[in-house]
Amino acid sequence: MNQAQNITFTPAQADRLRELGQDFDEPLTFDTAALRETAYKKFEREQIARGKRRLATMKAEKGRPALPQLQEALARALTAEGFVQVMTPTIIPRKFLERMTIDDAHALHSQVFWVDHNKCLRPMLAPNLYEVSKNLLGIWKTPVQIFEIGSCFRKESQGRRHLNEFTMLNLVEWGTPMDERDERIRQLAAVVMKAAGIEDYSFEQEDSVVYGDTIDVVQGDVELGSSSKGPHALDPAWGIMEPWVGIGFGLERLIMTRDKAPNIHSVGRSVSYLDGVRLNIK
Numbered sequence: 001m002n003q004a005q006n007i008t009f010t011p012a013q014a015d016r017l018r019e020l021g022q023d024f025d026e027p028l029t030f031d032t033a034a035l036r037e038t039a040y041k042k043f044e045r046e047q048i049a050r051g052k053r054r055l056a057t058m059k060a061e062k063g064r065p066a067l068p069q070l071q072e073a074l075a076r077a078l079t080a081e082g083f084v085q086v087m088t089p090t091i092i093p094r095k096f097l098e099r100m101t102i103d104d105a106h107a108l109h110s111q112v113f114w115v116d117h118n119k120c121l122r123p124m125l126a127p128n129l130y131e132v133s134k135n136l137l138g139i140w141k142t143p144v145q146i147f148e149i150g151s152c153f154r155k156e157s158q159g160r161r162h163l164n165e166f167t168m169l170n171l172v173e174w175g176t177p178m179d180e181r182d183e184r185i186r187q188l189a190a191v192v193m194k195a196a197g198i199e200d201y202s203f204e205q206e207d208s209v210v211y212g213d214t215i216d217v218v219q220g221d222v223e224l225g226s227s228s229k230g231p232h233a234l235d236p237a238w239g240i241m242e243p244w245v246g247i248g249f250g251l252e253r254l255i256m257t258r259d260k261a262p263n264i265h266s267v268g269r270s271v272s273y274l275d276g277v278r279l280n281i282k
C-alpha cells in the first residue's frame with residue numbers, strides 16, 4: 001500500500017478543526033505532510049473567519065445565543081397549547097430519586113452528582129414535575145398541562161452528544177384519554193419540533209431505564225427526546241392515578257441537530273464557546 005495515502009490530519013489538528021466547526025464525514029488523506037499542513041492552515045483560516053463573522057453578527061444584531069432563544073420559542077409554543085411553565089430547584093432530595101426507583105442498582109445512579117448525602121443535582125426534571133403535578137391535580141380540573149425548561153446534570157463519558165450539564169424541556173399532560181395517548185405524544189412532539197425548527201424527525205420504540213417501553217423522537221441515530229405515558233408503576237409513589245403523557249427533550253441536542261453543529265459542547269453552557277463559536281480565534 002502506498003504510505004502517502006495514510007497521511008491524515010493529526011488528532012490535534014482534527015480536534016481543532018472540529019472545535020472551530022469543521023466536520024468531515026470521512027477523514028481527508030494527503031500525499032505529503034506538506035500538503036496536509038497547507039490544507040490544515042486553509043481550513044483553520046476559513047473557520048476562524050467564519051467564527052468572527054458570526055460573532056460580529058452576534059454583537060451587531062442577534063444579541064442572544066440559540067439556547068435562550070430556543071427556550072423562549074418553546075415556552076411560547078407550549079403556552080399557546082395551554083401548558084403552564086413551572087420553575088423548580090436544580091438541587092433535589094435523595095428521596096425524590098428513590099421514588100423514581102433510581103437506587104444504587106439503577107443504571108442512572110452512577111451518573112448522579114451528589115451535593116451532600118441527602119441532596120443531588122437533578123439528573124432529570126420528572127421528580128419535581130410529579131411533585132408539582134400532585135398538588136395542581138388537587139386544584140385544577142384535568143387536563144393539567146405543565147412544562148419545565150432547565151438544567152439537568154449527569155456524569156457522562158463526554159462524547160460529542162453528551163454534556164454533564166444540559167438543558168431539558170420536560171412537558172407532561174395529565175388526563176389525556178387512554179386511547180389518545182400515543183397520538184397525543186406525536187402531536188406534542190410535533191409542536192416542539194416546529195418551535196425548534198426541525199422538520200426531519202421520526203419516532204422509535206425504546207426501552208428506557210426509568211420508564212420501561214417508551215417512544216423516542218429521533219433524527220437518524222441521534223435521540224432528540226424520549227416520551228413516556230401512564231398510568232405507570234411510578235405514579236402511586238407520588239399519589240397520582242391519572243392517565244398521562246410526557247416527553248423530555250435535550251435543547252442542546254435540538255440546536256446541534258438543527259444547526260448541524262459538529263459537537264454539543266459548542267451550543268451548551270460554556271466559557272469556551274459563544275453561540276457555537278469557539279472563542280480562542282483572535
Ligand code: ATP
Nearest residue numbers: 154156161162163166223224225226248249250253
Ligand atoms: P442518551 O441515550 O442519548 O444518553 P437518554 O435516553 O439517557 O439519552 P433521557 O433520559 O431520555 O436521555 O433524556 C431526555 C433527553 O435529554 C434525551 O433524549 C436527550 O435529548 C437529552 N439528554 C440526555 N442526556 C443528555 C446529556 N448528557 N447531554 C445532553 N443532552 C442529553
Ligand code: MG
Nearest residue numbers: 208223225226
Ligand atoms: Mg431517552
